[in-house]
Amino acid sequence: MRIRIDRLLITTFVVLVNLFIPNAFSAIPIEKNAEPFTLSVDSPYNFDETVKRVQEAVISNDFRVFPDRYLEQGLTDDFSVNERQLVIRFCHFGKLYKALKIEPRLGVVLPCKITVLEEEDGQVQIIYINAEALANVFDNKHLATEAQGIAENYSDILDEVLL
Amino acid sequence: MRIILNTRLSSLSLRLIMPWFVASFLLAFSVASHGKLIDDDKILLAHTSHDFDTTLAMVKKQLVAKNYKIAHVQHCDNGLKKMGYEVDKYQVVFFGRIDEVRELTTKHAELAPFLPFKILIYVEGDKTAISIMNPEILKPIVADEALVAKFEQWKHDFVDILEQSSTSSL
Structure with a gap:
């Protein structure tokens, strides 16, 4: 009986602590078969041609292009930067302004970008975000329409690049 | 007699446990009332009364x-202002x-759009907000056991950076 009462008290204590501090002992659950946050495609073109085609497709889809940056730029000296990893950054300020009104934290994934990487065997990869999957991490249902629009923009750009 | 004894023991247990319970409750209430980050959110966020430039x-610095x-x-x-917004x-x-960026792009090129890491600072009302994506959300995507400890370390770093930046002084 004595043991039972003590156990009951301890159990009650643990339950209460977990109720009041729901996140204290938990971590992000690992979702099996989670939808990927990024998408990639092998380019049929060489590195320079792929970069040129991405830049042109971005502009023709009504985005403003920022100066390109190497992925490693700023993290190491200019002579050590891998110049076969280029980030093409772009923005549609009207869409950005509207999206930030809906979700101010969106900056953690800004700006829109497409990364072009050349692997050791010469294969060129085009990698970009899966906007609809990534939008889910914000837990903001109002963001869905904007995310769908951005996903369509990426799809149109990629169609043009791979044409 | 037996019942009285058990009641005494229960009271003793309660006296031992209650301070811990009260302390836990106060800690939780303190964190919540200051609007500090909940570190298993997918997007980590902290608010501070520091102005933007100080933040x-x-x-x-962090x-x-x-x-x-x-x-x-x-x-x-x-950029937005130049466009009239x-x-x-x-x-x-x-x-x-x-070294970490190179390791990731070599092993998991699909993570390239998240590199380098990004931390956002913005004004929200009379506060300054600091926000960053919780790197642990990428764990199930790459499904690489060797990187689990790295993701946890980055998250630990980011939580610390947010907390220190929002509470410390220059």
Whole structure:
């Protein structure tokens, strides 16, 4: 009986602590078969041609292009930067302004970008975000329409690049 | 007699446990009332009463203290203003450690769009907000056991950077 009462008290204590501090002992659950946050495609073109085609497709889809940056730029000296990893950054300020009104934290994934990487065997990869999957991490249902629009923009750009 | 004895023991247990319970409750209430981050959110967020420039300087200081290199700062606010939009201060700091970035792009090129890491600082009402994506959300995507400890370490760093930047002084 004595043991039972003590156990009951301890159990009650643990339950209460977990109720009041729901996140204290938990971590992000690992979702099996989670939808990927990024998408990639092998380019049929060489590195320079792929970069040129991405830049042109971005502009023709009504985005403003920022100066390109190497992925490693700023993290190491200019002579050590891998110049076969280029980030093409772009923005549609009207869409950005509207999206930030809906979700101010969106900056953690800004700006829109497409990364072009050349692997050791010469294969060129085009990698970009899966906007609809990534939008889910914000837990903001109002963001869905904007995310769908951005996903369509990426799809149109990629169609043009791979044409 | 037996019942009285058990009641005494229960009271003793309660006296031992209650202070811990009260302390836990006060801690939880304190964290919630200050609006500090909940570190298993997918997007980590902290608010501070520091002004924007002080917060940006604090974030940079904390990043350097943890051996991250700042690659560049994107002034989204300036871009929007130039296009005619009225916005408050809104900037993104890109940062990372070159060896880690290289390891990730070599093993998991699909993570490239998240590199370098980004931390957002913006004005929200009379507060300054600091936000960053919880790197642990990428764990199930790459499904690489060797990287689990790395993701946890980055998250630990980021939580610490947010807390230090929002509570400490320059």
